[in-house]
Amino acid sequence: MLEVIIGQLFSLGGPILVLLIAMSLLGLTAAIYKALQFARLGVGRHGGSRRALAAWTTGDARGALDIAGADRAAISRVIAAGMTALISNPGDVAHAEQVxxxxxxxxxxxxxRYLRAIESIVQAAPMLGLLGTVIGMIDAFANVAAGGGAADPSALAGGIWVALTTTALGLIVAIPFYFISVWLEGRLDAERTALELAISEVTLARVRPA
Incomplete structure (x- = not known):
């Protein structure tokens, strides 16, 4: 397989192959970056925010702020902003919700950020692979035409087989990044829902002076 790919680099579809390899490296970099970013911002880590909300709903505003402030997850920073606004002005729920x-x-x-890049790779890689195959087949049949239709069938079949490797590579690039994109989008949607519920709990609870 490696020999086929190397051979394709020097064929008419070589630029397509180079582009697919570059896209795979770009997508891998973006996926690793997003995974590290999600971990750093505490996506899916809601233990601290739940403890802060539990203290908040019992009226322990200061304790809730301390718990939220000690947690590194971003959701805790969100609810801490709403709590601070409500403590400053308990009657202005709308302002706290806006903050x-x-x-x-x-x-x-x-x-x-950068999720769209991964989605673009998922959509573009198969089409680029197909384009490389079409270009390769055009080249193969052009050789047949140049030979007056007397080209060696085995050479023609070999050329088509090599051309089809671009389609295979396009799918190899697209399929893993499809599942990565679905996983990242799913975690983002779950975090969005958790944020909405947390903000509602903050604004609906009665506030006592800290």
């Missing part, structure tokens, strides 16, 4: 929502939007915008 928390803005913090949540910044957090979600950060998580969404």
């Amino acid at each position: 928390a929502a803005q913090e949540a939007q910044r957090f979600l915008a950060t998580l969404s």
Whole structure:
């Protein structure tokens, strides 16, 4: 397989193959970056925020803020922003909800960054692979035409087989990144839902002075 890929690099479809390899490296870099970013921002890690919300709903505003402040997960920063706004002005629930929502939007915008690049690779890789195959087959049949239709069938079949490797490589690139994209999008959607519920708990609870 490696010899076939190397051979393709010097064929008419070589630039397509180079582009697919570059896309796979770009997608891998983006996927690793997103996985590390999700871990750093505490995506899916809600233990600290749940403890803070439990203290908040019992009226322990100061304790809730301390718990949220000690947690490194971004969801805790979001609810801490809403709690601080409500402690400062207990009657202005709308303002507190707006403050928390803005913090949540910044957090979600950060998580969404570069996801579109992975999705683009999923969509573009198979089409590029097909393009490489079409170019390779055009080249193979052009050789037949140049030989007056008397080209060696084994050479023609070999050329088509080599050309089809671009389609295979396009699928090899696209399929893993499809599942990576689905996994990242699923975690992002779950985090968005958790943020909405957490903000609702903060704004619906009665606040006592800290």
